[in-house]
Amino acid sequence: MKIDFYKYQGTGNDFVMIDNRTNDFPKENTSLINQLCDRRFGIGADGLILLENSDSTDFRMVYFNADGNESSMCGNGGRCLVAFANKLGVIDESTAFDAIDGLHHATVNNEIVSLQMIDVEKVNNFESHVFLDTGSPHHIEFVENVDAIDVQTKGRSIRNGAPYFTEGTNVNFSEVIDKHTLKVRTYERGVEDETLSCGTGVTAAAIAANYEGKINSNSVNIKALGGDLTISFDRNSDDQYSNVILTGAANFVFKGVFEL
Numbered sequence: 001m002k003i004d005f006y007k008y009q010g011t012g013n014d015f016v017m018i019d020n021r022t023n024d025f026p027k028e029n030t031s032l033i034n035q036l037c038d039r040r041f042g043i044g045a046d047g048l049i050l051l052e053n054s055d056s057t058d059f060r061m062v063y064f065n066a067d068g069n070e071s072s073m074c075g076n077g078g079r080c081l082v083a084f085a086n087k088l089g090v091i092d093e094s095t096a097f098d099a100i101d102g103l104h105h106a107t108v109n110n111e112i113v114s115l116q117m118i119d120v121e122k123v124n125n126f127e128s129h130v131f132l133d134t135g136s137p138h139h140i141e142f143v144e145n146v147d148a149i150d151v152q153t154k155g156r157s158i159r160n161g162a163p164y165f166t167e168g169t170n171v172n173f174s175e176v177i178d179k180h181t182l183k184v185r186t187y188e189r190g191v192e193d194e195t196l197s198c199g200t201g202v203t204a205a206a207i208a209a210n211y212e213g214k215i216n217s218n219s220v221n222i223k224a225l226g227g228d229l230t231i232s233f234d235r236n237s238d239d240q241y242s243n244v245i246l247t248g249a250a251n252f253v254f255k256g257v258f259e260l
């Protein structure tokens with residue numbers, strides 16, 4: 001069987017996209033997904049995303065990390081999937097779709113996608129870090145010089161250590177550039193490496209910075225290794241945030257076919 005795929009990237013976080021409205025793709029085949037995402041033996045990507053039919057919205061997002069396992073929400077992947085749905089003609093400029101963490105609204109215009117993320121219900125503040133869930137779990141540490149951090153080594157040890165253990169977490173290191181701007185680097189669970197950008201991660205870093213009073217605005221500019229993003233939000237009460245919108249470029253790279 002031949003399967004068409006499309007490669008997309010959102011600020012350097014890259015994905016294999018498959019239109020699975022026919023349900024032909026064998027999504028229980030973890031080693032196949034892992035191999036398709038492999039940068040030497042496959043197409044190469046941080047994750048693989050299926051666009052599937054939904055009963056109540058325009059489409060459903062099914063996300064797999066590069067290790068082949070289905071995982072929690074991917075913000076950059078969601079933005080890329082919206083651009084893909086637009087390219088396929090499934091949606092026009094605005095959409096509502098289902099993902100593992102619930103309903104998402106989004107708009108796409110000239111490859112710029114704004115994606116509404118889930119509301120944040122709780123921000124857990126510790127002496128050395130902040131932990132919160134923006135659709136995926138994120139540990140955030142604020143540092144003086146993020147370029148000097150060994151994200152691979154430090155991120156991996158935090159991801160596997162207490163209190164996260166086998167379920168793990170994504171790990172973000174963030175430097176405050178000014179009252180509106182953060183630089184963020186992320187070690188991603190399931191990719192088990194630093195990625196060039198992580199949508200749910202930069203969203204978590206922006207909210208953590210607002211919560212800790214490190215930024216004083218409800219619109220935050222993010223500098224990730226792979227490009228720039230913005231996050232806006234409303235702070236409803238002490239640690240509850242809604243209307244969280246992640247905006248940035250989501251670009252088609254190339255398309256191809258593989259054979260099963």
Ligand SMILES: N[C@@H](CCC[C@H](N)C(=O)O)C(=O)O
Pocket residue numbers: 013065071072073074075076077136137169170188189190191197198199200201
């Ligand atoms: N790259 C993503 C996050 C993907 C999920 C993560 N690796 C996990 O398993 O928690 C993003 O852009 O949010």
